Every structure is written in C-alpha cells, then in structure tokens.
Amino acid sequence: MRLLWLVLGLGLGGLVVGASQPVTPTSALPRLVVEAGEVDRVDAWVQVQLPSQVRGADLQLRREDADEVVPLQIGPYREAWAVLPRLRAGTTTVFRIEPALRPALTDRVSATRDVSQVRVTIEGRPAFTYIGEPRPLPPGVDQVFTRGGYLHPVMTPGGRRVTEDYPPNHRHHHGIWAAWTRTSVDGRAPDFWNMGDRTGTVEFERLSRTWSGPLTAGFDTRHRYMDLSAPTPTTVLLEDWRVVAYAWPAGDRPWHVFDLETTQALTGNSPLDLPPYRYGGVGMRGRHLWDGADGVAVLTSTGRTRTTGHGTRATWMAMTGLIDGQRAGIAMLSHPDNVHSPQPVRIHPTEPFLNFAPQQAGAFRLRPGEPFRQRYRFVVFDGAPDATRLDAIWQAWATPVRARVE
Known part of the structure; x- marks a missing residue:
C-alpha cells in the first residue's frame, strides 16, 4: 500500500464549481496536476484545500487522459480527500475538478x-x-x-x-x-x-x-x-x-x-x-x-x-x-x-x-x-x-x- 498526504493552497480566480451551479465548460474547470515522482504509486491518498471559489458538496476528479472518475470527500473546512488508484513513476497526471453526477457516497x-x-x-x-x-x-x-x-x-x-x-x-x-x-x-x-x-x-x-x-x-x-x-x-x-x-x-x-x-x-x-x-x-x-x-x-x-x-x-x-x-x-x-x-x-x-x-x-x-x-x-x-x-x-x-x- 502507498500513502500520500498533500496540503495545497489554491488560487483559482473566479471559477465556481458546484452541483447546484450551471455546468462550467470543461476548459474552464480547475485542474489538479499530480507528479508521481520516482516510484509507482498505488492507492495514493491526496488531500487538497479547496478555495472559497470552488463550492458544492459533491465534487469529483475526472482524469484527462483516461475514462476514470475519482470521488472527492469534502470536509467541513473545504478540505478534499481522494484516493488515486495508480500513478506510474515519472508520470504527470491531470484531473479536472468537477460536479459529481452521482449521489454522495456512504460514510465508511x-x-x-x-x-x-x-x-x-x-x-x-x-x-x-x-x-x-x-x-x-x-x-x-x-x-x-x-x-x-x-x-x-x-x-x-x-x-x-x-x-x-x-x-x-x-x-x-x-x-x-x-x-x-x-x-x-x-x-x-x-x-x-x-x-x-x-x-x-x-x-x-x-x-x-x-x-x-x-x-x-x-x-x-x-x-x-x-x-x-x-x-x-x-x-x-x-x-x-x-x-x-x-x-x-x-x-x-x-x-x-x-x-x-x-x-x-x-x-x-x-x-x-x-x-x-x-x-x-x-x-x-x-x-x-x-x-x-x-x-x-x-x-x-x-x-x-x-x-x-x-x-x-x-x-x-x-x-x-x-x-x-x-x-x-x-x-x-x-x-x-x-x-x-x-x-x-x-x-x-x-x-x-x-x-x-x-x-x-x-x-x-x-x-x-x-x-x-x-x-x-x-x-x-x-x-x-x-x-x-x-x-x-x-x-x-x-x-x-x-x-x-x-
């Protein structure tokens, strides 16, 4: 198992992403860019601090180079957690932060x-x-x-x-x-x-x-x-x-x-x-x-x-x-x-x-x-x-x- 802990301060201008908001064009959605580093990553944990401009309780990450969607958990202070299934050593992976189209996941x-x-x-x-x-x-x-x-x-x-x-x-x-x-x-x-x-x-x-x-x-x-x-x-x-x-x-x-x-x-x-x-x-x-x-x-x-x-x-x-x-x-x-x-x-x-x-x-x-x-x-x-x-x-x-x- 591999673990990842990130705390990021984000500045995304005036972008708003939220399930109750009009759908934002894909090109305007904020992107999370992840560099795997020198080793393969499996089940890598990511924590990011969402800026105030990104609203909504149900958000997800959509991988740009594959048909893959990763759920986000949004915390009370707009922390967001995700688990990235696999990242190959030496690669850079880009995800779009977007509204989730499915209901919120069950609390595990x-x-x-x-x-x-x-x-x-x-x-x-x-x-x-x-x-x-x-x-x-x-x-x-x-x-x-x-x-x-x-x-x-x-x-x-x-x-x-x-x-x-x-x-x-x-x-x-x-x-x-x-x-x-x-x-x-x-x-x-x-x-x-x-x-x-x-x-x-x-x-x-x-x-x-x-x-x-x-x-x-x-x-x-x-x-x-x-x-x-x-x-x-x-x-x-x-x-x-x-x-x-x-x-x-x-x-x-x-x-x-x-x-x-x-x-x-x-x-x-x-x-x-x-x-x-x-x-x-x-x-x-x-x-x-x-x-x-x-x-x-x-x-x-x-x-x-x-x-x-x-x-x-x-x-x-x-x-x-x-x-x-x-x-x-x-x-x-x-x-x-x-x-x-x-x-x-x-x-x-x-x-x-x-x-x-x-x-x-x-x-x-x-x-x-x-x-x-x-x-x-x-x-x-x-x-x-x-x-x-x-x-x-x-x-x-x-x-x-x-x-x-x-």
Whole structure:
C-alpha cells in the first residue's frame, strides 16, 4: 500500500464549481496536476484545500487522459480527500475538478460525538475512542491521576483491544496520550507526564469539531499543560490535536490507520526547555495482560527488538501480544519532519509501553510565537506486523507526490 498526504493552497480566480451551479465548460474547470515522482504509486491518498471559489458538496476528479472518475470527500473546512488508484513513476497526471453526477457516497469512516468523547468506526467496526473530559477513576486510584485528552480503547479490525487505561503499575499511562516529562520554564521544572509528582498535569479544554465521510473521519481538540509548581496553577502550553482516520484499502488483510498531529503553543513570554531525557512526547500503552519481560514482542523499522531497540532511531515501531490466544498489535510511525528525526525510541523492558522520545537525541526548546508540531501515524492490526507493508506506508507518507492546481 502507498500513502500520500498533500496540503495545497489554491488560487483559482473566479471559477465556481458546484452541483447546484450551471455546468462550467470543461476548459474552464480547475485542474489538479499530480507528479508521481520516482516510484509507482498505488492507492495514493491526496488531500487538497479547496478555495472559497470552488463550492458544492459533491465534487469529483475526472482524469484527462483516461475514462476514470475519482470521488472527492469534502470536509467541513473545504478540505478534499481522494484516493488515486495508480500513478506510474515519472508520470504527470491531470484531473479536472468537477460536479459529481452521482449521489454522495456512504460514510465508511464515522466519528460520533457524545459530549466530549468521540467514537470512531471504520467500515462499521470500532476503531478507537477519544476521551475528552476525564472518566470516573478506577477504585482506589488517587485523584491526582485524573486525566482526560487521550485515545482509548484502540481496537483491531478483528475487535481486539490493544491499549490500556490507568494500568496498576503506571496510573498515568492512558492508551495513546501526550505529555512532556523533564522540562524547565521560569526556573521551575514541571513534570506533565508523572502526575503523581504533583508538579504538572494535562487537562482537556474543548472539542471543536468532528466529521465523517466515505474516505476519512476525524476531529480537532485542545488540551492545556498546567504548571502546578508555580505559585498558582499556570497554563504553560496549549496543545491542539487533529486526529484523522482513514478507510484504508484493505487488500487481503484489513488494518486500521489513523493520524495524530499535535501543535503546541506557549501561552507566556518564556521558552520551555526540554533537556535530554529517556521518554516524553506521544506515548502508547499496550494491554496490562502483556506486562512482563516476555509479554509483548517489539519490532522496529531497523529490525531491532525489545531487548535491542531502546535508544535506537527508527521510522516506525510495533508491539504485539496475545489476546484470547490470538496475536494482535499496534504500530507507531514518526514523520521525518518531526524534531530530531529519525527519532529515538523508548522501549520499556518489562511493560508494554513504546514512545518516540526526541529528548533522547538532545535538548531542544519551544519558543513563544513558534508553534511546535509533531506528526505520528498509527496502524492497528490482527496477527504479526508486516514490516514490508509498514515500510511502504511510511515511505509514501514521508515522500508524497508533487501536486499543484492550475
């Protein structure tokens, strides 16, 4: 499988394309020009930002050199997604953006909001849930560990849960979540990860939008990084999440695929320093039943394992374990634009915990007025990890085709 991620700013003058508008002459329709690059592309994902002049809820791409029509999904902010079936290496393909003559396609990916929670399904199967406002704590857990703003449970296409929440040996672990550990700001050292130290925490602020569609579903949300070591609790960072799930071409083995992009912005005038440390950032916690030195198998993009991989750099890492006698797992991919890429990995020796930890590669600083972004992709599957397929997904994500609108 090949993946493609494009964000384009378009300027199309006064052209208007919409199903409710008079048909525009073909020669006047905006064109999407796609260059495949040096490799063949199969099932290539494209995202474009439609300009305000291009209106209408039902649009499609029509290939100029073949009798081929590709559906477009239009998002709430006029994003448009499409999957291009095949592009040959070294070729340029031109598509016209035009009104779709068929009714809108059925939603294959759905994000259903319930107050501050979002349940995402792919092809009708539960994929994952976003927890906004904190849920009731498990019995006996101290209130200091109260936490919202994370993904759990994460499910395989076969219905097996691969994440854990509030595990007994690390109450501050929550499925897929984000926090910084070793920090420095204004002479203080809040720890937003280890909440039991009572110096920092991360709070849910708001869920701003959700969407569903035939190709993607997702949501935007915001969190606050609270410095509890200050004279009064102080918001240090605002963190925006964008989560996008895909109706991934299944082939002979369906996988759930979704992206997490985090954007952090300082609220004050002081920088936040992140000195070297072995973990911190975006982490994922596997099932508690996978605890123990032999409870989970780990594989990285360089072929490293649980015993040899910690501290090495990788483009992806995967962990798998047994659930009701069947193997299941989750892989985390790191985008090459992330800081200190390829990022080092944190692999816990006895617990099912993995984390791309950029601080292992050296200190860095978050500065006022400079948004800090990181992008990760998650692939959830039944069975063992397919290294060849994970390599292909990462390569296509990391080296997208070139495209422009004329």
